[in-house]
Amino acid sequence: MRSVGMIVVLSLALHAAVPAIADEDEARWRISTSYNYLTGDYGTGDDTEIMYVPVTLGAKLDRFKLGVTVPYLRQTSQNVVLTGGGVAVKKKQTTTSVKTTEDGLGDVLLRTSYVVLEEHEERPLLPEVEPYLKIKFPTADEDRGLGTGEFDETLGVDLSKEIFERTSAYLTLAYTFVGSPRGADLRDTFSGSIGAAYALARPLSVFAFLDGATAIARGQDDPLELRVGAEYRLARFLKLTGSGMAGLTDGSADWGFSAGFALRF
Numbered sequence: 001m002r003s004v005g006m007i008v009v010l011s012l013a014l015h016a017a018v019p020a021i022a023d024e025d026e027a028r029w030r031i032s033t034s035y036n037y038l039t040g041d042y043g044t045g046d047d048t049e050i051m052y053v054p055v056t057l058g059a060k061l062d063r064f065k066l067g068v069t070v071p072y073l074r075q076t077s078q079n080v081v082l083t084g085g086g087v088a089v090k091k092k093q094t095t096t097s098v099k100t101t102e103d104g105l106g107d108v109l110l111r112t113s114y115v116v117l118e119e120h121e122e123r124p125l126l127p128e129v130e131p132y133l134k135i136k137f138p139t140a141d142e143d144r145g146l147g148t149g150e151f152d153e154t155l156g157v158d159l160s161k162e163i164f165e166r167t168s169a170y171l172t173l174a175y176t177f178v179g180s181p182r183g184a185d186l187r188d189t190f191s192g193s194i195g196a197a198y199a200l201a202r203p204l205s206v207f208a209f210l211d212g213a214t215a216i217a218r219g220q221d222d223p224l225e226l227r228v229g230a231e232y233r234l235a236r237f238l239k240l241t242g243s244g245m246a247g248l249t250d251g252s253a254d255w256g257f258s259a260g261f262a263l264r265f
Helices: none
Strands: 029-040 048-061 064-077 080-082 087-089 100-105 108-114 128-137 152-162 167-177 189-199 204-213 224-235 238-247 255-264
Touching: 029 238
Parallel strands: none
Antiparallel strands: 029 048, 029 255, 048 064, 064 100, 064 108, 080 087, 108 128, 128 152, 152 167, 167 189, 189 204, 204 224, 224 238, 238 255
């Protein structure tokens, strides 16, 4: 068993609850939410269960997008605490094996992006390019183990390209400046996601993504996981999403699932 003083990375599924599938409508406003469940020991030998329910309000003006996410977090664990880039394993204070549960407001996220290059028939080899900035505000209660009390900032870019009539490919690259609380030595992390979506029929699409990142502490496994799921457009203004994930290293949760919906108007 590894030292309980190490740092392990939280499943990337929490930050990818809604698949990065391009929107085809011109809706200016969006409200979305999802239920996310993750479980695993992250290489510590003690399982951690995490329930994450984010509510996101987004706005779109031409190529500019802005979104604010307010999450509810419930964590059942013996010795871990969430950070913006992972899970910090706390030093055990007692020898008891009884797990504790904490819940409440998670860290609020602000995300802004701008499409600098749109996909166009006149440029068949170039993808759509959308750089983004994401800021994590330390609103979670650090004393209850729901956060670190530090800001995190992420710079990234989303690339998307229709490669066949019904198939689109996606690539995301990002770098996160991780705020390190006193007494911890957290490192910045580089993350990436690659995948594709296929339209089975007009309202239904399936997708698969491989998500990975560098570990935020030395000696820790880099998180790597597979995420598959489907989207169903129930109406022009309503889209349903469901997915499941499997961790491929000790840096990720063992498994998890997500179900949610998005309203557009």
